[in-house]
Amino acid sequence: MSTTEVMDPPARGWSWTQRRTLIVSCLAVTLVVASMAALYTALAQISIATGATQSQATWIVDGYTLALACLVLPAGALGDRYGRRLLLIVGLLVFAAASMIPLATTAVTWLIAARVLAGIGAALVMPSTLSMLTAAFPPGASGRAVGLWAGSAGSGGLLGLIGSGLLLQWWSWQSIFVGMAAAAIVLAATGFALTESRGATASGSDPLGALAGVSAIALLVWALIAVSDRGWGDPYVVAGLAAAALAAELFIVVELRVRYPLLDLRLFARRGFGCGAVSITVQFLITFGLFLIVVQYLQLVLGYSPLHTAVAILPMGGAVVGLSLLSPLLTTRYGLRLPTAAGLAVLAAGLLLTSRLTLDAGYLDCLMPLLVVGIGLGLASAPATTAIMNDTGADMHSVAAAVNDAAREIGAAVGIAVSGTVLATGYRASITPALPHLPEPVRAPVSHSLAATTQLTAQAGPQAQPLLDVARTAFLHGLHDTALTLAAVSLIAAVALGIWAPGRPAASR
DSSP, X not given: OOHHHHHSOOGGGXXXXXXXXXXXXXXXXXXXXXXXXXXXXXXXXXXXHHOOOHHHHHHHHHHHHHHHHXXXXXXXXXXXXXXXXXXXXXXXXXXXXXHHHHHHOOOHHHHHHHHHHHHHHHHHHHHHHHXXXXXXXXXXXXXXXXHHHHHHHHHHHHHHHHHHHHHHHHSOTHHHHHHHHHHHHXXXXXXXXXXXXXXXXXXXXXXXXXXXXXXXXXXXXXXXXHHHHHOTTOHHHHHHHHHHHHXXXXXXXXXXXSSSOSSOGGGGGSHHHHHHHHHHHHHHHHHHHHHHHHHHIIIIISOOOHHHHHHHHHHHHHHHHHHHHHHHHHHHHHBSHHHHHHHHHHHHHHHHHHTTOOTTOOHHHHHHHHHHHHHHHHHHHHHHHHHHHHTSOXXXXXXXXXXXXXXXXXXXXHHHHHHHHHHHHHHHHHHGGGGXXXXXXXXXHHHHOHHHHHHHHHHHOGGGHHHHHHHHHHHHHHHHHHHHHHHHHHHHHHHHHHHHSOBSOGGGO
């Protein structure tokens, strides 16, 4: 019998309880991540129906992600204390209730509030999925199950795009919320059949640590989003970044001194845990930053419909899931260093290919970089998650899962903010020289975004085509800047983790 078989028995040897836990955990995390991306394809319809501004439309997407990123770590601690299955069920019911609010009102304020509430529910769900999964499998035997979970989380955004594209093909944008609510209710009902689990270590409350952590994340993401409208030198942006740094410093001080910390920061001294968390953060930063620009490129430059756009991106998910099943074997054989460094380097290569897209490119030109990015994610995703969970005891799996999830959500929130800022800055820098030559009434929408320009030129007719070409060129300039920025982040992370990440343990060589 090989070492791999000892460490990770085949799926046919899993019990029905383990299979059931795996299915519910994977479906629940898929729903949480899919909800982050589902509204990308519907933002144009939502903006028209609700009258949302560009800033409000951004918060409709980021309100969910920000709430999830801020609260997933405290939610993991609550799962250890009160029960992971309980948190899963409660979170799914909150998520379902929040998803029903847009069916009663289309007011922008209520829609943003609904997304924030759904993010709170998702924060209760996400750490519970992974901690219940690892609790259901004996130590050393959860590698393949975690790989399936990581593949589900990694491809959830793509499935969200596909699902929303299908719904928009026949119904309105509100049907997306109906689908999310229905899925959450079904999973909540199924959750009652799962086995409850809790952390075995005594725990206490850490309200100051939770407040400091939430404040640091919220202020950072707000400041990054505000940069696109206000600029880096704006006093509010500078104050927001400074306040985020102070809140992060307070969080570190509190966590190192409190008796029962929300997060034991000493865990990050463990190379596997620390490297896994950094790797996951970078992966989701890049994934959702890439989604933001690629979805717009396919719809606004190539002219794809929402469904066509989602189908065009789908092959990337196949690469992620397929390699997520194989990458744990690479970790067993070579350690965390090789799959992590290789995966992030491949990600950078895919982003460099994205930066070479042109106005005349076809689908194959776009598919190639997406497949390369999917390969990179597939190589790096599961090993990072496994390293985080393996470097903590079973009684702390909810907190470890929350760190894993917080890394994903923080990465996604920052990735959306950074990509949106770089894209908007590049677009405005390129379009500004053309504005003085345009009639006064059209300058504002043209300077705003390619989406606004596309709507304007559609109303004006064929004579406005030159203006649309100028706006598309400006958008492509911003896309190139964004792809290169993300590629630089990925390459720097590949080098740093290639040095820091642990290799194959000496005992297994």
